Amino acid sequence: MRPFVKHDGLVVPLDRANVDTDAIIPKQFLKSIKRTGFGPNAFDEWRYLDRGEPGMDNSKRPLNPEFVLNQPRYQGASVLLARENFGCGSSREHAPWALEDYGFRAIIAPSYADIFYNNCFKNGLLPIVLPAETVDKLFKEAFAAEGYALTVDLAAQTVTTPSGEAFGFEVDAERKHRLMNGLDDIGITLQHVDEIKAYEARRKNETPWLFV
Amino acid sequence: MSARTLYDKLWDAHVVHVEPDGTALLYIDRHLVHEVTSPQAFEGLKLGGRKPWRIASVLATPDHNVPTTDRDKGIADPVSRTQVETLDANCHEFGLTEFAMNDARQGIVHVIGPEQGFTQPGMTLVCGDSHTSTHGAFAALAFGIGTSEVEHVLATQCLWQKKSKAMLVKVEGTLGQGVTGKDIVLAVIGRIGTAGGTGYAIEFGGSAIRSLSMEGRMSICNMAIEAGARAGMVAADDKTIDYMRGRPYAPQGAQWDQAVAYWQTLVSDAGAQFDAVVELKAEEIKPQVTWGTSPEMVVPVDGRVPDPAEAPNAVKRGDWERALQYMGLKAHTPIVEIPVDKVFIGSCTNSRIEDLREAAAVAQWALKQRRKVAANVKLAMVVPGSGLVKAQAEAEGLDRVFTAAGFEWRAPGCSMCLAMNADRLEPGERCASTSNRNFEGRQGQGGRTHLVSPAMAAAAAVFGHFVDVRNLS
Numbered sequence: 001m002r003p004f005v006k007h008d009g010l011v012v013p014l015d016r017a018n019v020d021t022d023a024i025i026p027k028q029f030l031k032s033i034k035r036t037g038f039g040p041n042a043f044d045e046w047r048y049l050d051r052g053e054p055g056m057d058n059s060k061r062p063l064n065p066e067f068v069l070n071q072p073r074y075q076g077a078s079v080l081l082a083r084e085n086f087g088c089g090s091s092r093e094h095a096p097w098a099l100e101d102y103g104f105r106a107i108i109a110p111s112y113a114d115i116f117y118n119n120c121f122k123n124g125l126l127p128i129v130l131p132a133e134t135v136d137k138l139f140k141e142a143f144a145a146e147g148y149a150l151t152v153d154l155a156a157q158t159v160t161t162p163s164g165e166a167f168g169f170e171v172d173a174e175r176k177h178r179l180m181n182g183l184d185d186i187g188i189t190l191q192h193v194d195e196i197k198a199y200e201a202r203r204k205n206e207t208p209w210l211f212v
Numbered sequence: 213m214s215a216r217t218l219y220d221k222l223w224d225a226h227v228v229h230v231e232p233d234g235t236a237l238l239y240i241d242r243h244l245v246h247e248v249t250s251p252q253a254f255e256g257l258k259l260g261g262r263k264p265w266r267i268a269s270v271l272a273t274p275d276h277n278v279p280t281t282d283r284d285k286g287i288a289d290p291v292s293r294t295q296v297e298t299l300d301a302n303c304h305e306f307g308l309t310e311f312a313m314n315d316a317r318q319g320i321v322h323v324i325g326p327e328q329g330f331t332q333p334g335m336t337l338v339c340g341d342s343h344t345s346t347h348g349a350f351a352a353l354a355f356g357i358g359t360s361e362v363e364h365v366l367a368t369q370c371l372w373q374k375k376s377k378a379m380l381v382k383v384e385g386t387l388g389q390g391v392t393g394k395d396i397v398l399a400v401i402g403r404i405g406t407a408g409g410t411g412y413a414i415e416f417g418g419s420a421i422r423s424l425s426m427e428g429r430m431s432i433c434n435m436a437i438e439a440g441a442r443a444g445m446v447a448a449d450d451k452t453i454d455y456m457r458g459r460p461y462a463p464q465g466a467q468w469d470q471a472v473a474y475w476q477t478l479v480s481d482a483g484a485q486f487d488a489v490v491e492l493k494a495e496e497i498k499p500q501v502t503w504g505t506s507p508e509m510v511v512p513v514d515g516r517v518p519d520p521a522e523a524p525n526a527v528k529r530g531d532w533e534r535a536l537q538y539m540g541l542k543a544h545t546p547i548v549e550i551p552v553d554k555v556f557i558g559s560c561t562n563s564r565i566e567d568l569r570e571a572a573a574v575a576q577w578a579l580k581q582r583r584k585v586a587a588n589v590k591l592a593m594v595v596p597g598s599g600l601v602k603a604q605a606e607a608e609g610l611d612r613v614f615t616a617a618g619f620e621w622r623a624p625g626c627s628m629c630l631a632m633n634a635d636r637l638e639p640g641e642r643c644a645s646t647s648n649r650n651f652e653g654r655q656g657q658g659g660r661t662h663l664v665s666p667a668m669a670a671a672a673a674v675f676g677h678f679v680d681v682r683n684l685s
């Protein structure tokens with residue numbers, strides 16, 4: 001996994017609440033058995049005017065000019081600004097895969113759905129929670145100023161605006177450590193093999209029917 | 213020891229290790245696997261040179277991509293077929309139990325787990341699927357995980373988790389005729405919103421919940437995720453234990469008695485503290501119909517489509533306006549005047565035998581009135597949740613009732629719940645659906661979904677628009 005320490009990036013404001021993972025990556029793209037290549041189909045139904053199917057040449061499809069990601073001023077954005085309950089719905093990890101593949105490194109929203117939030121950390125994507133009023137302020141600034149970029153510093157746990165205003169955010173110590181070092185969860189867990197085996201031995205004794 | 217919630221008990225029993233910040237390594241007893249969220253996990257396992265930790269903990273089945281007709285002809289769409297074949301190959305390679313597409317026991321993961329007795333009280337159970345919350349109906353801690361976590365559980369039998377807060381949703385009283393578990397859970401989501409349960413594990417309790425069958429409880433826990441909670445659960449009681457008896461994977465002999473004694477402890481202690489409590493009166497719950505593109509956009513069947521001008525805040529007003537536009541609806545339209553083009557009875561929310569019986573009762577009623585599926589309804593399909601549900605329904609003659617009344621009787625799978633197979637809505641089509649998500653495009657691009665109970669869906673098929681099932685008699 002790509003480590004995340006500090007990132008400076010253009011912001012794209014996606015002004016909708018309850019954006020679900022079906023919208024982030026529609027189900028027809030879940031048929032892939034790969035982990036990569038979902039970026040061109042991120043927000044497919046909002047982004048293109050035709051109906052997307054796997055295997056299409058996305059560069060030839062008609063774009064929806066209304067959709068914020070398609071507007072010229074937001075090309076190359078890597079920080080996604082969103083509203084409450086972002087990533088609700090299906091548990092598909094294809095959603096963070098698609099966002100990461102599109103080029104996003106961080107998301108800022110007042111709240112996220114649990115599974116999506118969790119999945120982001122496993123894919124080098126940092127989901128930042130800021131109070132709704134702060135997010136609202138960032139939306140206004142992003143709409144007002146072309147080229148609006150934010151600096152996300154995971155070590156310091158701050159988001160800094162172009163004017164130098166900094167907002168602190170919370171993140172679990174353990175998640176932060178893993179993300180900053182790009183650590184693989186399985187490797188870490190396997191350092192606890194003895195404890196897992198001891199747990200199994202005890203449970204086999206107490207609840208033997210679980211182990212037949 | 214101080215009074216503990218059911219969630220505390222399930223959690224405590226599975227902690228292997230705790231980090232200083234409270235993140236726990238939790239042991240996972242059971243792992244359900246399907247074709248959509250597993251290929252990348254198996255690939256990761258192979259790349260890492262790893263093997264599944266405990267083969268007996270895994271049960272796999274293809275459900276999302278399988279066709280519901282002409283199954284003997286295989287899967288027409290090559291991409292869907294590859295995904296199903298990849299699951300077959302992975303299960304074969306690692307020696308995992310799979311109910312393959314043409315196995316009589318194949319079905320939606322959340323239907324076959326309980327049906328086989330693979331899901332048991334007191335367990336931790338995960339699946340790469342958000343509706344894993346369904347299994348909490350058995351006083352189990354069950355939740356959906358992402359693909360990286362699927363790989364993690366395969367490799368280590370554990371997951372890193374932070375404990376959630378505990379919420380009690382208490383429904384006291386007696387449910388009215390024609391009101392089901394589905395209506396309860398839609399009413400709960402209408403009350404607390406789709407993010408109301410975020411950060412919580414919800415226990416559903418109270419006399420109305422205890423009065424429900426295991427099927428009804430599963431429908432409720434299934435949609436805990438639509439309220440934002442990763443896990444939903446119901447305390448164990450005699451119904452839970454009766455349901456387990458004689459199932460293929462249920463404990464046998466002396467172990468059965470030992471298990472039952474343990475299961476009986478799986479309730480919240482008197483005086484246990486919850487971080488939040490939500491109370492509903494069963495008598496006040498009516499059959500529910502969603503009108504928008506989020507499960508919280510729901511009203512009773514005798515209600516009307518709401519007016520965005522009356523939304524509680526500006527963000528919601530925008531959401532409501534967008535939802536009405538997508539759904540092709542006008543504010544103030546009575547729900548019972550909304551016509552439907554298609555009807556879908558199925559999904560892991562409502563495709564168990566009891567659900568099919570409730571829908572068939574309406575079809576039977578229609579036949580007595582010399583009615584059938586209404587002329588304006590292009591398709592009314594019934595998709596059982598598993599091969600065994602299908603066989604049971606056929607043994608009871610439900611399939612004949614459905615087909616006589618003009619419904620199509622299909623083979624088991626997820627089907628039009630998410631339209632990954634050939635079953636889908638066309639743009640602009642409106643559907644009465646017993647599934648759990650009414651998001652934009654969920655049942656096909658441009659499709660419009662209204663979530664309802666099985667009886668309400670069947671009644672909408674017969675009348676061609678929504679009707680209040682309480683008025684049929």
Ligand code: SF4
Nearest residue numbers: 343559560626629630
């Ligand atoms: S029936 Fe629908 S919600 Fe349930 S597992 Fe299948 S696709 Fe998911």
